[in-house]
Amino acid sequence: MIEQIIIAVCGISSIWLANDPRENWRRWACLIGLAAQPAWMYATYQAEQWGIFALAFVYAAGWARGVRHHWFRPA
Secondary structure, three states: OOHHHHHHHHHHHHHHHHHHOOHHHHHHHHHHHHHHHHHHHHHHHHOOOHHHHHHHHHHHHHHHHHHHHHHHOHH
């Protein structure tokens, strides 16, 4: 149950922030999206939803790419 709350809160927040017109707010989307991935992995593993479980790793890689771009790129 707690993983569903984490997924919902992080999912809504990351989508909202990813589309914010302000760059300094938009950069937070990837961190919040990445934070949800362990909950996705746990929930789909427990439910034996192997396709979505594998997809969670792809999403994690995408969010990690955003973290690298928004937080670690040279200024």
